[in-house]
Amino acid sequence: MARILTGIQSTGTPHLGNILGAIKPAIELANDPINDSYLFIADLHSFTQIKDCERLKNNTYAVAATWMAFGLDTSRSVFYRQSDVPEVTELAWYLQCLFPYSRMTLAHSFKDKSDRLEDVNAGLFSYPMLMAADILLYDADKVPVGKDQMQHLEMTRDVASRFNHKFGDTLVLPEVLTRESTMYIPGTDGHKMSKSHDNTLNIFDDAETLKKVINKQIVTDATPLEEPKNPDSAVVYNLYKLITSESDAQKMAASLRAGGYGWGHAKKALLEALVDGFASERASFNELMSNREEIDFALAQGADRARVVASEVLSRVRGKIGY
Ligand code: TRP
Numbered sequence: 001m002a003r004i005l006t007g008i009q010s011t012g013t014p015h016l017g018n019i020l021g022a023i024k025p026a027i028e029l030a031n032d033p034i035n036d037s038y039l040f041i042a043d044l045h046s047f048t049q050i051k052d053c054e055r056l057k058n059n060t061y062a063v064a065a066t067w068m069a070f071g072l073d074t075s076r077s078v079f080y081r082q083s084d085v086p087e088v089t090e091l092a093w094y095l096q097c098l099f100p101y102s103r104m105t106l107a108h109s110f111k112d113k114s115d116r117l118e119d120v121n122a123g124l125f126s127y128p129m130l131m132a133a134d135i136l137l138y139d140a141d142k143v144p145v146g147k148d149q150m151q152h153l154e155m156t157r158d159v160a161s162r163f164n165h166k167f168g169d170t171l172v173l174p175e176v177l178t179r180e181s182t183m184y185i186p187g188t189d190g191h192k193m194s195k196s197h198d199n200t201l202n203i204f205d206d207a208e209t210l211k212k213v214i215n216k217q218i219v220t221d222a223t224p225l226e227e228p229k230n231p232d233s234a235v236v237y238n239l240y241k242l243i244t245s246e247s248d249a250q251k252m253a254a255s256l257r258a259g260g261y262g263w264g265h266a267k268k269a270l271l272e273a274l275v276d277g278f279a280s281e282r283a284s285f286n287e288l289m290s291n292r293e294e295i296d297f298a299l300a301q302g303a304d305r306a307r308v309v310a311s312e313v314l315s316r317v318r319g320k321i322g323y
Contacts (some may be wrong), residue, residue, distance in 0.1 A: 005038040005140035015200035017185035017193030080302035092133035132156040167320035188217035225262035
């Protein structure tokens with residue numbers, strides 16, 4: 001059985017792009033009985049950006065509730081909070097002391113973030129070594145990530161080989177599993193849906209809120225109602241197509257091409273597809289968020305299982321280093 005491990009960012013409630021592009025495929029992988037799956041909420045990484053106690057906690061709950069609402073089997077997968085296994089920070093320290101500073105300065109993600117964010121702290125700089133520790137602490141074989149995380153995976157393999165070279169075979173070198181069919185999920189403005197572009201759709205919002213967001217934010221052109229429209233270049237159609245059946249998508253495309261069907265109609269159809277299509281996930285998300293003990297219970301169980309592996313690997317590491 002291959003051990004598959006991945007970390008989940010917790011900088012906000014996951015949006016439609018996160019759900020379709022990353023969460024649903026990851027849940028499929030995690031629920032597959034041929035995998036030994038580790039999934040954690042990277043709340044220590046979130047502290048590089050979030051210095052507000054309530055927000056930090058809430059984000060973790062919102063992320064956990066999303067994964068659970070979309071059907072993650074938490075009795076199969078080891079599902080935990082990164083901060084519940086603080087051993088990871090100790091390993092991160094050892095790794096930082098083995099990794100050349102000059103190499104750290106080459107990380108793209110740090111450059112991107114330091115251009116964008118106000119709070120450019122040292123944690124943001126050492127982020128890749130905490131991520132390497134996340135992976136190496138659990139002897140992970142495979143790590144599914146988006147393309148933006150490839151360099152972090154290279155750094156992980158690099159620091160693991162440095163460790164093994166210096167102290168003898170100790171750490172497992174993980175393989176990267178890139179999400180090949182990474183779907184392009186457009187945001188309300190047509191650019192890739194992303195929190196940093198402020199163009200996201202939150203499927204857990206109520207119908208009223210979703211309606212406002214769809215009507216105000218989704219861009220359309222000025223083609224009058226009667227005239228034919230090109231569905232393929234329309235954000236509203238491209239979003240609709242991702243969440244509805246093929247036949248409904250074809251119907252909308254045909255109506256747009258025929259003319260006499262306006263953007264307002266298309267937006268209404270999109271709203272209904274979002275509200276109805278995710279009704280059961282929304283209900284279980286809300287239920288979990290108002291009954292957090294259930295989330296706490298699942299995460300605590302995950303942390304117990306994670307700690308067994310973490311302490312074993314960490315004592316192996318300490319022994320080699322001389323502690
Ligand atoms: N850095 C990852 C991201 O931004 C999240 C993450 C943290 C992660 N630790 C990890 C992913 C370990 C995979 C393995 O998406």
